Amino acid sequence: MQRTVSLLLLILYTSLAFAADHWPQFRGLSGNGHSGARDLPLHWSETKNVVWKTPIHDRGWSSPVIYGDQIWVTTATRDGHRLYALCIDRDTGRIIKDLKLFDVAEPQFCHPFNSYASPTPVIEEGRVYVTFGSPGTACIDTKSFKVLWERRDIECNHFRGAGSSPILYRNLLIINFDGSDHQFVIALDKQTGRTVWRTKRSIDFQDLDENGKPLADGDWRKAFSTPHVAIINGRLELISLGAKAAYAYNPLNGGEIWRVEERGQHSASTRPVVGHGMIFYPTGFARGQLFAVRGGGKGLITDTHIAWKVKRGVPNKPSILLIGDLIHMINDTGIAICVEAKTGEVVWQARIGGNYSASPVYADGKIWLFSEEGKISAIQPGWEFKILAENHLDDGFMASAAIVGKAFYLRTKTHLYRIEN
16 A cells, blocks of 8 residues: 555656646646746846846747747747747757748738737647748757648638637647638647648628627637637537637537627637636627636527626736636736636726736746736735735736746747746
8 A cells, every 4th residue: 555655646746747847838737827836936127036038039929838948939020021939948048949930921911919929839748839820830849940840721811910829639739710711720630730620610700790780800700819628527628719709619520519609709819717617718809708608518508508707807818817716817907806716706806007918827826917018916816915026027028927847937028038036
């Protein structure tokens, strides 16, 4: 018995150590913004607790991903003609490889608020997968830095620029494509890049709003969300937010399981979270709301499975955090809100100040918020609002944080930092 317990503890500690060395995708190991890190610095500045600071050329809002001693980010020229992937040494901050992946003769329009390199890569042992949306997706060998495959034939007019990050599930690389012309989810074989399945969004977009008025072309069809795979009430589901609807698919074949419609929203930009037998997600722009959808549905479940809605103060761009029985979020204009997950009751709200695009993270028992102006706030999770610390870095944040070991890896609009005691 003692030998069995010792073996289980060894496996547990090894797994935790392994997990602590990686931040493989948008929102971390589990895709929910949580980190098991401890002993993170509470205070820092441009001159305090900065292990290294590395300039990243050109412009990109993708968040850093980390596997072992490598950090990967993407970037692009401001005009979108050249698209890059950068590998940075985690210990020193030195740029190991600067790969120009794609030349784009005629880039699509990209809104000035967005960038041509906004989707976050996803990484695993030996391979990193990067996408810029329709302009190109590639798989790179992380030892030789050779491009193993690429796809440049996936058509989608992103209308304001791409933003959906890819995820890995088993042998599949899964990406949302929600543009003004085409709206679908695609799964590629991660070994070869070939299409395994492709599922078109099933909602009838129409071209009129609920009052019969014409809708602006494009905006009401696009979205920027990152999908999420979870087992909900014993059923495997790929949760994917599009324009005007949220969907669940079978991740193995792309078959639609259920759909929740909300025709007054578009441009969903967050990654959903799952807990308490429910799926929680902000619906997007126009009249964004926070939805809680009960699991177990099939078909069109708008009228049967919505457990509750929060209609005010909901973020459009930053994803939310589910911590125990509470949902914590920061909206685009700097208001922090805490909601009871099971009921949707607002517990508290407080003005932090600033503007927010980066998603918050939960680590070392604290919630960390990163503003576009460069302010970083640490707040206490729970039933009462309390600010624990405020810090600042130059240039501000569009990308979300990565956390590995006892360090933050933070990408501002111009640099990548390692912050550690």
